Amino acid sequence: MKLTIGWLVLAAAILSPQVSLGQLFFQNSLDEYRQPESRWERWSQTKPRDFIEYRNEKGEVTFRFELVKAEDRALVIKSTKPNPFGGDKPPIEREQRHTFDGPESNLPPGKKTETTITLNGKEIAVTREDFANPLNGQPIKSVYYADEAPFDGMVKYEQYFQGRLQSTSTATYSTGGEAVAATDPPAADEPDEPEEPAAPAPRKWTSSGGNFTIEATLVKFADGVAHLKRADTGKLIQVPLDKLSDADQQFLKDH
Numbered sequence: 001m002k003l004t005i006g007w008l009v010l011a012a013a014i015l016s017p018q019v020s021l022g023q024l025f026f027q028n029s030l031d032e033y034r035q036p037e038s039r040w041e042r043w044s045q046t047k048p049r050d051f052i053e054y055r056n057e058k059g060e061v062t063f064r065f066e067l068v069k070a071e072d073r074a075l076v077i078k079s080t081k082p083n084p085f086g087g088d089k090p091p092i093e094r095e096q097r098h099t100f101d102g103p104e105s106n107l108p109p110g111k112k113t114e115t116t117i118t119l120n121g122k123e124i125a126v127t128r129e130d131f132a133n134p135l136n137g138q139p140i141k142s143v144y145y146a147d148e149a150p151f152d153g154m155v156k157y158e159q160y161f162q163g164r165l166q167s168t169s170t171a172t173y174s175t176g177g178e179a180v181a182a183t184d185p186p187a188a189d190e191p192d193e194p195e196e197p198a199a200p201a202p203r204k205w206t207s208s209g210g211n212f213t214i215e216a217t218l219v220k221f222a223d224g225v226a227h228l229k230r231a232d233t234g235k236l237i238q239v240p241l242d243k244l245s246d247a248d249q250q251f252l253k254d255h
Helices: 002-015 021-030 037-043 246-254
Strands: 051-055 061-071 074-081 092-099 111-119 122-132 139-145 154-161 164-175 203-206 213-222 225-230 236-240
Touching: 051 154, 111 154, 122 154, 203 246
Parallel strands: none
Antiparallel strands: 051 061, 051 164, 061 074, 074 092, 111 122, 122 139, 139 154, 154 164, 203 213, 213 225, 225 236
8 A cells, every 4th residue: 555655656746847856755754654653753843834845956946835733743734836837827735734643664764974065055964864776776865854944854855867866956944934044034124323414524714804714614503603613723613694704694594
């Protein structure tokens, strides 16, 4: 029965151009018959709104999983994939309930090594599990798991054919609704500190008779009196409006 279901899943994936190998592996790991009871501890760390989405070599999102809610030894997960008809067709979405009370998987484990990978510009620690053909030792697939990623933690999947790398799927994921990989939402811009207005430049002031000039900065003009700060000494002086030239009086009225 398990073998029949596995072949049906594989056949469906081959017939659908929208199904990546990474998606196939992840979808299989969601199926109840592949869920050993011991995996619940790992999967139960996923929280509502956590998601993981897989991209192909072109950077296109091929599949997305988001946790809707967690139940007693079960997860309700919404899956989203592109519409096979393309264009402006809406994506295909569905919700599935996956239980974690099945028997232990009889799949032989792969060779595991601890390493790091750069995922979407961020270096993360992962466990790499390599699976090889027992007859000739050629690689079949490599799966990378990160403790910080939701669900089963798979963040990268490499598929080999006749010992050669055929395709790669990488993941962008979030925890608590906040992305932690390449698609992290940009941090909100902090409000700019109000800039202090630039100090006005000194200008030449001329007396009403034209026989006296001074370089000074206008501090304020109030009650018909110009408060000026001398450029040479820094001293503050007060000059009545009618003691200034017509040009200076007009300057004060305009400002």
